Amino acid sequence: MTAVFYAVAVLALLTTGLAITRANPVHALLYFVVSLVFMGVIFFTLGAPFAAALEVIVYAGAIMVLFLFVIMMLALDKSNFQRERGWISRPIWLIPALLVAALGLELARLFAPGGSQAAARIISPQEVGLRLFTDYVGAVELASMMLLAGLVGAFHLGRKDP
Amino acid sequence: MTQPIPWQMPAALALALFLLGLLGLLARKNLVFVLMSIEIMLNAAGLMFISAGMRWDNPDGQIMLIFVFNLAGAELALGLILLLRLRGRVTSLDSDAANLLRDAP
Numbered sequence: 570m571t572a573v574f575y576a577v578a579v580l581a582l583l584t585t586g587l588a589i590t591r592a593n594p595v596h597a598l599l600y601f602v603v604s605l606v607f608m609g610v611i612f613f614t615l616g617a618p619f620a621a622a623l624e625v626i627v628y629a630g631a632i633m634v635l636f637l638f639v640i641m642m643l644a645l646d647k648s649n650f651q652r653e654r655g656w657i658s659r660p661i662w663l664i665p666a667l668l669v670a671a672l673g674l675e676l677a678r679l680f681a682p683g684g685s686q687a688a689a690r691i692i693s694p695q696e697v698g699l700r701l702f703t704d705y706v707g708a709v710e711l712a713s714m715m716l717l718a719g720l721v722g723a724f725h726l727g728r729k730d731p
Numbered sequence: 732m733t734q735p736i737p738w739q740m741p742a743a744l745a746l747a748l749f750l751l752g753l754l755g756l757l758a759r760k761n762l763v764f765v766l767m768s769i770e771i772m773l774n775a776a777g778l779m780f781i782s783a784g785m786r787w788d789n790p791d792g793q794i795m796l797i798f799v800f801n802l803a804g805a806e807l808a809l810g811l812i813l814l815l816r817l818r819g820r821v822t823s824l825d826s827d828a829a830n831l832l833r834d835a836p
Contacts, residue, residue: 571736574736574740574741575740578740578741578744581744581748582744582747582748582751585748585751585752585771586751588755588767588771589751589752589754589755589758589759589764589767589768589771594761594763594764594767597763597764597767598767601767601770601771604771605774608774608778611741611744611778611781612778612781614736615736615741615781615782615785616785617781617784617785617792617793617796619793620777620781620792620793620796623796623797623800624777624796627800627804628774628800628803631804632770632800632803632804632807633770635807635808635811636766636767636770636807636811639811639814639815640763642815643763643814643815643818643824690788692784692788692789692790692793696790697790697793697794699790700790700791700794701794701797705794708794708798712797712798712801715801715802715805716801716804716805718805719804719805719806719808719809720808722808722809722812723808723809723812726809726812726813726816727812727815
């Protein structure tokens with residue numbers, strides 16, 4: 570499945586390039602989410618299925634959706650809704666539809682019978698978890714402290730002004 | 732079809748994505764795009780970890796990726812809440828809109 574890797578690499582570069590050049594933040598974020606899904610496919614072809622699942626579920630599914638919700642909270646105008654209505658009829662669906670079709674084709678080829686890994690060896694989630702909670706248990710504690718600091722900071726900054 | 736991908740290829744992809752993120756960080760003025768470019772760069776670093784884990788056939792790359800995700804989540808939560816607070820004070824989200832560190836005279 571080396572061909573899948575190269576195709577998805579090109580698509581990831583393309584969508585990232587589109588993401589940093591869009592004028593509308595929501596469009597840019599959505600292109601970036603698509604690029605993260607492509608990145609998940611890349612991790613899968615590199616023999617890291619656990620990282621691929623994390624990339625799609627945690628990064629694209631949780632972190633980027635949080636980002637998207639905040640963007641949508643930032644700019645809510647009447648004019649935005651007017652423009653939105655105009656966009657539905659325009660052929661703006663073309664590039665996203667092509668990207669989704671490309672991803673679907675790649676996934677179909679990956680999961681087709683006989684589709685093998687391009688990596689030398691698949692590193693299973695079991696190995697990752699075993700190493701994470703034995704050798705790296707101190708780093709897990711540090712990461713939990715960092716997340717707690719982020720939570721406390723966001724809670725503190727998010728209060729209303731007195 | 733069965734030979735593995737040379738590890739230089741994902742590393743080159745990570746480099747290209749990192750440079751794209753850096754370009755976005757330097758070229759865009761809107762703080763939303765600055766945050767998104769930082770996310771692109773973090774993601775490229777994660778891809779570098781994964782390709783190194785593939786190169787040395789080691790699960791440590793995926794463990795480092797989990798820590799990169801932790802970092803990205805914490806950083807993005809704080810960055811976004813700062814962005815929301817800034818939005819209440821200044822009208823635009825350009826990165827030079829708040830360069831006075833106080834309310835405009």
